Amino acid sequence: xxxxxxxxxxxxxxxxxxxxxDVILETRDLTKHYGGVHALEGANFTLRRGEHVAxxxxxxxGKSTFVRQITGVEQRTRGDIIFDGKPIHFExxxxxxxAGIETVFQTLALADQLDVPDNLFLGRELVKFRFGPFSIxxxxxxxxxxxxxxxxxxxxxxxxxxxIERMSGGQRQCVAIARxxxxxxxxxxxxxxxxxxxxxxxxxxxxxxxxxxxAGEPLILISHNMRQVMDLCDRIVVFRRGRICANLLKEETxxxxxxxxxxxxKTQPEYADAA
Amino acid sequence: MAETTxxxxxxxxxxxxxxxPNEINIFFALLLIIGIFEAAGQLLPYMNGQSxxxxxxxxxxxxxxxxxLRIIILQVAIIGIIALGxxxxxxxxxxxxSAGPLVGATAMIVMSFAQTELVNGNPNPKAVFGxxxxxxxxxxxxxVGLAFGALIGCVNGSLIAYTGIPPFIATLxxxxxxxxxxxxxxxxxxxxxxxxxxxxxxxxxxxVFWFLSLAVLFHLIxxxxxxxxxxxxxxxxxxxxxxxxxxxxxxxILVYMIASMLAAFAAVILSSKNLxxxxxxxxxxxxxAIAMAVIGGVSLSGGRGSVPGTVLGAMVxxxxxxxxxxxxxxxxxxxxxxxxxIVAAVVLDKWRQQRxxxxx
Numbered sequence: 001x002x003x004x005x006x007x008x009x010x011x012x013x014x015x016x017x018x019x020x021x022d023v024i025l026e027t028r029d030l031t032k033h034y035g036g037v038h039a040l041e042g043a044n045f046t047l048r049r050g051e052h053v054a055x056x057x058x059x060x061x062g063k064s065t066f067v068r069q070i071t072g073v074e075q076r077t078r079g080d081i082i083f084d085g086k087p088i089h090f091e092x093x094x095x096x097x098x099a100g101i102e103t104v105f106q107t108l109a110l111a112d113q114l115d116v117p118d119n120l121f122l123g124r125e126l127v128k129f130r131f132g133p134f135s136i137x138x139x140x141x142x143x144x145x146x147x148x149x150x151x152x153x154x155x156x157x158x159x160x161x162x163x164i165e166r167m168s169g170g171q172r173q174c175v176a177i178a179r180x181x182x183x184x185x186x187x188x189x190x191x192x193x194x195x196x197x198x199x200x201x202x203x204x205x206x207x208x209x210x211x212x213x214x215a216g217e218p219l220i221l222i223s224h225n226m227r228q229v230m231d232l233c234d235r236i237v238v239f240r241r242g243r244i245c246a247n248l249l250k251e252e253t254x255x256x257x258x259x260x261x262x263x264x265x266k267t268q269p270e271y272a273d274a275a
Numbered sequence: 276m277a278e279t280t281x282x283x284x285x286x287x288x289x290x291x292x293x294x295x296p297n298e299i300n301i302f303f304a305l306l307l308i309i310g311i312f313e314a315a316g317q318l319l320p321y322m323n324g325q326s327x328x329x330x331x332x333x334x335x336x337x338x339x340x341x342x343x344l345r346i347i348i349l350q351v352a353i354i355g356i357i358a359l360g361x362x363x364x365x366x367x368x369x370x371x372x373s374a375g376p377l378v379g380a381t382a383m384i385v386m387s388f389a390q391t392e393l394v395n396g397n398p399n400p401k402a403v404f405g406x407x408x409x410x411x412x413x414x415x416x417x418x419v420g421l422a423f424g425a426l427i428g429c430v431n432g433s434l435i436a437y438t439g440i441p442p443f444i445a446t447l448x449x450x451x452x453x454x455x456x457x458x459x460x461x462x463x464x465x466x467x468x469x470x471x472x473x474x475x476x477x478x479x480x481x482x483v484f485w486f487l488s489l490a491v492l493f494h495l496i497x498x499x500x501x502x503x504x505x506x507x508x509x510x511x512x513x514x515x516x517x518x519x520x521x522x523x524x525x526x527x528i529l530v531y532m533i534a535s536m537l538a539a540f541a542a543v544i545l546s547s548k549n550l551x552x553x554x555x556x557x558x559x560x561x562x563x564a565i566a567m568a569v570i571g572g573v574s575l576s577g578g579r580g581s582v583p584g585t586v587l588g589a590m591v592x593x594x595x596x597x598x599x600x601x602x603x604x605x606x607x608x609x610x611x612x613x614x615x616x617i618v619a620a621v622v623l624d625k626w627r628q629q630r631x632x633x634x635x
Contacts, residue, residue, distance in 0.1 A: 073518070094520025109518040111511035113578035114504075122508055123519030125501055133502040133529060165632060 021049030030079035057239030100186030170201025360534030368577030373449035378557030381542035386552035424539025432528030477547030510577030
């Protein structure tokens with residue numbers, strides 16, 4: 001039983017007319033093997049500036065593996081990644097963030113006992129006075145930039161000095177997403193940002209994603225929610241058993257069609273070797 | 276609810292939403308325990324109405340019984356220094372069981388470099404090394420001690436960070452190893468007769484001075500530096516810290532090194548105060564230090580706690596020890612009471628956290 005929502009087709013939603021820019025991210029033959037398990041095989045993928053692309057596929061299809069290679073969480077087995085015109089080799093997630101790729105992970109990468117500014121600036125704290133590990137933190141600047149970022153993304157948090165453990169799932173997700181706005185990223189990747197959220201909280205996260213679209217910031221969205229994908233994205237890339245099996249423009253497809261690709265009922269001719 | 280989760284605005288820091296600091300609770304608990312002892316002093320027939328903390332017999336130029344206050348803080352000062360290190364280790368999500376034996380081993384080593392050549396005109400009967408190690412400047416034994424502490428902490432931290440074994444196991448191994456070192460160093464013989472300079476480090480109220488100075492220093496470090504923020508972050512969510520690009524391994528090694536250096540410094544002060552070092556020194560210190568931190572609100576699951584909390588935890592410890600002596604109850608009741616208090620502190624803290632989470 002797949003958890004993909006098939007009841008809604010996205011054709012009712014108007015798609016964005018914003019012109020797309022040049023290529024911001026390209027992968028060629030991107031491959032990851034975990035020992036004998038071929039989690040990702042020969043993925044060729046492009047993303048343009050201002051474009052919102054959804055990655056869909058059943059559980060274990062290679063979606064998260066694909067993202068982990070791009071964000072430096074894992075090291076690829078083979079293949080090239082070209083980001084912002086340059087081939088890249090990220091050693092760790094920090095390299096990717098420094099290069100401008102911001103990721104909202106499936107498991108929220110938030111520290112529960114810290115407050116909002118602490119979490120936004122986790123790993124790249126602002127300091128007043130640099131002295132190795134004993135550098136003095138600049139709390140005031142971090143708080144101010146946090147407020148700016150929350151305002152920019154339209155996130156409302158009652159008290160930014162409250163710890164994350166006292167926040168709702170939606171507020172937590174918003175904090176995670178607000179990170180992207182704080183650091184002016186060139187590419188945002190979200191791995192199932194609304195999977196654990198209620199209806200209202202999902203709407204809030206989706207409104208932030210629209211804000212990113214209006215600002216022309218490119219996005220890769222991994223989601224199982226067909227309505228959401230059709231509503232928010234320009235293009236859908238379908239993964240199946242570690243390979244890309246379809247690359248569909250939103251206006252040329254619908255929910256039933258995408259599900260056919262996900263389940264293996266259909267495969268685009270150019271990806272025939274994936275079947 | 277819609278009002279609080281949607282739209283912009285309302286971002287200002289709202290003082291009324293600020294949570295009640297845990298340290299206040301511990302402070303009230305401390306006052307409560309003092310109150311119980313005061314009441315016992317008034318009610319128990321054999322106490323003759325003596326006060327616990329107040330000067331009821333006009334012995335001091337103060338409303339307080341200064342002598343008792345001094346003893347309370349003096350007897351927890353040295354273990355308190357170790358507790359400052361335990362606090363950091365526990366906040367980072369670890370535990371350090373090796374601090375007590377490390378105190379013993381470090382005391383033996385430090386004292387060997389702090390000996391004086393002539394005792395009442397005769398050669399030092401407890402000399403460990405030759406004349407070259409006699410009457411060295413006081414900085415030498417201190418640096419030797421801190422270096423040994425740093426080495427032990429580095430081994431602890433590296434084992435935990437690179438082999439992934441639980442901190443409990445790594446420091447349990449070091450617990451036995453360090454106790455072995457302290458016995459092997461002089462084959463069980465005590466090391467005595469330090470230089471005057473060295474003896475001055477821990478004389479009188481000096482341990483209290485070191486404890487409070489280090490407490491202020493490490494409070495500022497934990498609160499206002501990158502080191503502090505990352506220690507909390509790692510204890511709070513290690514995966515998040517790693518994904519955020521924090522070098523978790525290097526940071527853990529640093530935390531264990533600082534904790535062991537604090538334990539080593541405690542050994543310097545303790546051996547100076549006692550004017551001798553013995554292989555069995557520091558027994559149970561690691562557990563008392565952990566207990567002080569835990570009473571002070573440091574969470575064993577990591578990410579939560581503070582130096583002021585631990586200082587208050589140490590004071591609770593001192594008040595109970597002193598209070599049982601004051602009401603003339605034997606030491607075994609003290610141990611029973613401490614056991615109950617440690618468990619009660621954690622249970623209360625857990626309830627408090629659950630209630631706070633339920634309110635959110």
